[in-house]
Amino acid sequence: MAVTKKNILNRLNFVLLFIVVFFIAIAAQLVNIQFVEGDRYRGLSEQLTIRTDTIHANKGSVFSADGSLLATSMSQYEIRMDLVTVNGDVFEKNVKGLSKELSKMFGNSASKWETKLRRGKSKKSRYLFIARNVGYTDYVKIKKFPIFNLGVYKGGFIAEQTTVRAHPLDKVAERTIGYDDYRGAPGIEGAYRSYLTGVNGVRLKQKIAKGQWKPINDNNEKEPVNGKDIVTTIDVNIQDIAHHSLLRQLEFYKAEHGCVVVMETKTGEVKAISNLGRSKAGKYYEKRNYAVYESHEPGSAFKVMAMVVALESGKIDTSTVVDTGTGRYRMHGRYISDSKRGGYGEISAARALEVSSNIAFARLIDENFGEKPEEFINPLLKMNLNNKLGLPIKGEGAPLIPSPGHEIWSKNALPSIAYGYNLKLTPLQTLTFYNAIANNGEMVKPSFVKEIRSYDKHVQKFDKVVINPKICSEKTIGKVQEILKNVVFRGTGRSLYEENFSMAGKTGTARTEYGNYQEWVKNKKYISSFTGYFPAENPKYSCIVVIHKPDKTVGYYGADVSGPVFKDIAQKIYTSNHEINLAENKVPEFESVDKNFNKYNKLSDIELKSIPNLKGMAAMDAISILENLGLKVQVEGNGKVVEQSLSEGEKLVKGSTIFIKLV
């Protein structure tokens, strides 16, 4: 065959054509992938390689009114150890040291720890449990322990961080401060969840390898907004007294549960709220928010409401006399009795409230309003007693004041209501009414939160909310205030009376669970309460104490069971609060004393270089000045200086002796 260059080139052109077609095919396929299948693959790319990470916002904290932390988020660590990654020699050399440190921090003997570590090592444990719920400071310390200080890979140190909500005051006011977790969302934490939580941020990350992601941009796609802080109205000091005082009473009276609320009269700010219930083991803890949720028959505490309505109607006055007989009175086929054996006889309406006579109130109300019960019920409703307070905290109990026609209305309903039965109120609702009495008729809503803050800046301030600007006339208020003062002075609350500070309030001893009377008689159960305010004049605080089912063998009267808690709080606030504790200066003022004092002040203020003129000066002032100058003082007589051994203007020599004569 003869191969010429020409037929080589001819065949080459054929190959060239093939190559060009192939390249065109590649280009076509490129375009196909990009434009026809493009969306699918681009979507796949994002789906496989782009991830949005959540940057968790820090939750806000809850503060007391004075800035103490009530609830905050903090880091906790669970410490574990990977014993496989630790080098054998290193382990042998340091295991004793580590055991010793661990024993110091977590208790147990060092040898126990060593056994545990050695066992883990021989079992090739990669996740040996060391401790949980370790705080940050301890975590930092543990990190520096022998072996652990080698880090994650060489020291096998594993610390798993979790954020937990901590209550620095522990169980105090726990139900009111609340929490926001699997247990539900009670209290302030639950109510202000939206403020506390904050908004999580978003960060886009791109996958760069299996399990490795890098942020795509320098900045977060969405910055996290940290939760706001809640400043509550709680006063830690008052809260502390309230909590412990209530706890002591509950323990003493072996009561089932109880609550106490302290409220600032003018603003309605809740300064303390404590709810303690008995556990199965007989211990008391913040079980439920009784003050907020538990509506019950208020008993005698409600006589104040009845009194207000009666006085307002003009049908009776404080001086209206009512015959309580011998302490047992039949009305509508039912007996009503008073606590005092033999009865109170004929007493005024005011005295009836002071001694808390059931018969008096049943008679006064039934006889005056029996024909038209609405005239009694409607004013109660007008005073917002049948409305919920509208608290932000979950689970407020609904009050119940039946009107005629209501299913629990009967002939006996009206006289029962008069002394606090056949109706329901929560402790906080009762307190709100008493606070209105203290506040000269202005009914303010109890508030738990003062303001919402973010990085020490105000976000929102909560002003007082007035429920009813005037629940009744000033005249009535004045009369009721006077009676409440007398309750403590000479009524059922007289055991609480204290000369040094004044209180006003009303006891309440209500029967409870009396549905089956026979049963009840066998095992009498009471709700003892004390509701009131202090000081009796210009009240600053109002307070309610309710204790359920005290052991009646120990005692059950409101004044005995609940009163002391009230008094404790009043006393403590009285002695610690300067505003209330303004004592008048009883020391008489004399011009000459002032003059002397001024002279002394002048002399002690300037820097003396020579002996000053001391004549006419009181001995204590003269000695004080001279000794401060470094002189030894010899004194003769008493009174004022008449002679001085070193005269005015003489050079001051420290350590020299000066003789002063006093007359």
Next chain:
Amino acid sequence: MKRLLKNIEGDRAIWAIVTILAILSFLPVYSASTNLVYVANNGTTTYHLFKHAFLLFCGFFIIYAVHKVPFRYFSGGSVLALPLVIVLLIYTLSQGTTIGGANASRWIQIPVIGIGFQTSTLAALVLMVYVARYLARNKEKVIIFKESIFQLWLPVAVTLMFILPANFSTTAIIFSMVLLICFIGGYPWKYLASVVGIGVFALTLFVLTAKAFPNAMPNRVDTWISRIENFSDKNAQEGYQVEKAKIAIASGGIKGRGPGKSVQKNFLPQSSSDFIFAIVVEEFGLIGAGTLIFFYLFLLIRILIAAKKATSIFATLLVIGVGLPIIFRAMINMAVAVNLFPVTGQTLPLISSGGTSIWMTCIAIGIILSVTANKEKTDREINDENPLNVLHETIG
């Protein structure tokens, strides 16, 4: 520099194309090296950059050195080199490296430098020169099939035999290239058909043997079969690579994501070599891909011009024999990336960071340049005595 440029001979256009491609190669190679560094935990990015620079520098030195050699020497050289290549191939296979239980002995370590060397690439080059030499020597004769079996096909078969167990695709490609140059070189059609027939028969025999005694001969037959099967099956392991490549291409768009911004480089195995084209498209878009194709086509045209201008049949066939495989390798690499072709381990010539495959490409380029340089001083060269001619004649 000027002196260096003065000493450069041959087609300036080919020099320019090679230089531009080499410079451009730094972009995707540097970018894709993060895959090796952060995923495979191999070296640092700077290490890979300098390694690539070193390989390219050596490559240019090789081009320069080779192009200074008069092309006629390659004819005899191929005869001398072929037995050496076969020995190297046997040595390579004997190492018994395996991937997933199958023989994957494709590399030998070059002592001192410590760079892996894929012997089959050298074998391909030598074989092509050898075939070109055979065709040129028989240009005047009528080729007798029996004769050509001993002189041409036996060496080819022996060489391929030692590549096949470890690397089917390379064997197939080299065989195709040999067939192609035979076709261009005027080897009779009918004989070519017979050779293809024999080749297919031999392959079938090999596959069947491997299937019959799977333990006796660790092999890659299963891999080949699965690869070919998986070309149509999107869910298979190879489908993973192809899908990632397609994602890369799709997300590149017209302008690309920008240099270094490839995302898929982290997930595409061999993103700096076998699948570099996908990374190029992702980072530089259709514009980058077009530029690359343009340069390869330009190189092809310059090779064809060199073939046309060559002074002898050997020179023409030599240029085609070493030049076309470069273009074909580029084509196959791109075709794999765009899923027009089953996954094979072909690098993108002059772009991929393919270790010694760069050098083989450089030898090929050097040979082409040598031919183009020779043309310019034909007269002087012809008068020169070729010292190797003696050897050349005796072996021939």
